[in-house]
Amino acid sequence: MKLDGTDRAILNLMQDDLPLVSHPYAAVAEELGIPESEVLNRLTRMKDGRVITRFGPFFDAAAMGGAFCLCAMAVPTEEFETVLTKVNAHAEVAHNYERTHRLNMWFVLATETPEGIVGTADAIERETGICVLRFPKLQEFFIGFRVAA
Amino acid sequence: MIDARDREIIEALQGGLPLVPAPYAQMAEILGMDEDALLYRLAELKSRGVIRRIAAAPNHYKLGMTSNGMTVWDVDDDRITKLGVRIGALPFVTHCYERPRALPDWPYNLFAMVHGADRDEVEAKRAEIAAILGDACRVKDILYSTRILKKTGLRLKAKG
Secondary structure (H helix, E strand, C coil): CCCCHHHHHHHHHHCCCCCCCCCHHHHHHHHHCCCHHHHHHHHHHHHHCCCEEEEEEEECCHHHCCEEEEEEECCCHHHHHHHHHHHHCCCCEEEEEEECCCCCEEEEEEECCHHHHHHHHHHHHHHHCCCCEEECCCEECCCCCCCCC | CCCHHHHHHHHHHCCCCCCCCCHHHHHHHHHCCCHHHHHHHHHHHHHCCCEEEEEEEECCHHHCCCEEEEEEEEECCCCHHHHHHHHHCCCCEEEEEECCCECCCECCCEEEEEEECCHHHHHHHHHHHHHHHHHHEEEEEEEEEEEEEEECCCCCCCCC
């Protein structure tokens, strides 16, 4: 979909932390000097066009008591689809990407408890016969998640 | 850390807020509580860091950022914290973490995700990171994503 200058201004503004107020879209509208209804119409269009995935609170999963771990596997090409089916069958696998490396399958495990990470990664190793390397975060250098629209 | 009510709120809001003038009032009604009570709870979750921010999540691909590279670096352990903060602050780095090495297969301890319109743009940004790391970095690599194999939001499972 085509974005105009106003769409981009909305998108850029809304990637920053917005105040927790009863009428958040009115606050954005006021900042940009356009009616609230226009902000809502444009947001609806951008959401329908999948330019915006979602709008709302970003939760820190670890603060909610969950556990996360980036994992990688070196999957032989001829087994790739078979292994993929087995890996993705686990609901704990949140994202999974094919990447250009000998370690060619990278996924994030999201579980309720730290033990859940070990259990799921071990289960994937048993089911596939392939080592699951685990890269939990030690430090996060968190600034944000911004794209200049 | 979070009580049962917080959990219900998180479950209700993790899909995002509705695009209506008073989205919290609508969610409060679904949750069977007052809007003020919901806003109060959310402010409290935010002050504790459970909510990081309230914002829109853009789709990189739809914005023309179709190339994504996971840049990885073997950085001197004594200097990684200071340098990691600088790399994380770069506007084109969307995620930046220190992670354990997995020797001998994997010598890298700093991961920085870089997005760009194409691989040339990603490589130019990667060179900027390399310049900042300087001699603190021994070996480096980049892994481009070639296929999304699964993508579900990080969702809290309903607890029985």
